[in-house]
Amino acid sequence: MRTPLALAAAAALALGLAGCGEDATAGHDAVAIGGQFEFVSPGGQTVIEYPPAERAPVGEVYGPDLRDESEEIRLADFAGQIVVLNAWGQWCAPCRAESDDLQRVHEWMRGEGIGTVLGINVRDDVITAPRDFMADNGLSYPSIYDPPFINAAALGGIPASVIPTTVILDRRHRPAAVLLKGVDDRELTELVRKIAAEEP
Template sequence: MKVTGSRFSKVSSSRISAALAATALTLTLVSCGAGDSVGHDAVAIGGQFEFVSPGGQQVIDYAPADRKPVGKVFGESLEDPKKEISLDDFKDQIVVLNAWGQWCAPCRSESDDLQAVQEKMDAEGIGTILGINVRDNVRQAPIDFVKDNGITYPSIYDPAFVNAGALGGIPASVIPTTIILDKQHRPAKVFLREIDEKTLMDAVNKVKAEA
């Protein structure tokens, strides 16, 4: 059968469109995880804490003697723009910071694990999870996600992720990121990947035991 030029053009166009769509999906998935963006030894200083990821590690521990407090973390409440939330609101408490977006599949997947940890932390009175909602330019989308999934811990609405600077240069391209702060609000452990309930709760209990 003879293949006309117009038919060939249509087939080629379809293949190119499919390839571009696959490429876009790949880029989206990479941006949601650690990808190659943690492949460096150090990043910018923010506040007093300087984030360091030797060899691009995705889980980093900081011994008590090596810890320094993060800078000022604050912003509008996700659900109430008239209310400001600050890390200072949780003085002398363990705080688990979680940078997330409702557009991010790993963030959506780990949300029930984070909520389970929040409920355990509430029961023991040891602290809270504090979300930092990033890259959600349409505010209602993450608000609906929080309500639909029964998430009770607060989140700061920070679409530009300006708080990344206060976190010692934590790579803003890595979403989700979870940081366990001790009672002095110094990073004890950093996860540059999706987290599960057991791993997070074990890490929180380890920080709790330090006191």
């Protein structure tokens, strides 16, 4: 069985860091091993959607709250909700560019009562930099502080080298879509609406 590390390396090799700027295509690349989602290199695709019958749950995602390290955020805190997971860094230009879009999606999801955006801050070794970025830009969605991106393994070995990466989880916290690129609010809203319309 391929390990999450091997899968991440394969995906990173296939996509490189340029994945953020490529055009999106759709496909179905995943495998459920032992009942848990495991990411498979998408062969150059930047948007991968998974129909309900092909989905599997992710592992336990958790870590310190970026705003208050004494507190912990867990994916389980959002049980029954759609969660837009976004791996980002304040050092990453596409991440900075998409942050306002993520905030709009977060506010819309909260207003509709269907879920939340949840950030995972990576590769920011000094916590004040991403913390100040969120405060200065009025970003209210929660974010886990995870500089080494340990949670990539819990997410089935998604490519830790491709930032930003967004994983949209359905209400059962199974990946319904993976976006290996920068995103905008229109694209995310369309995907979330589709997932929200699914049978529970």
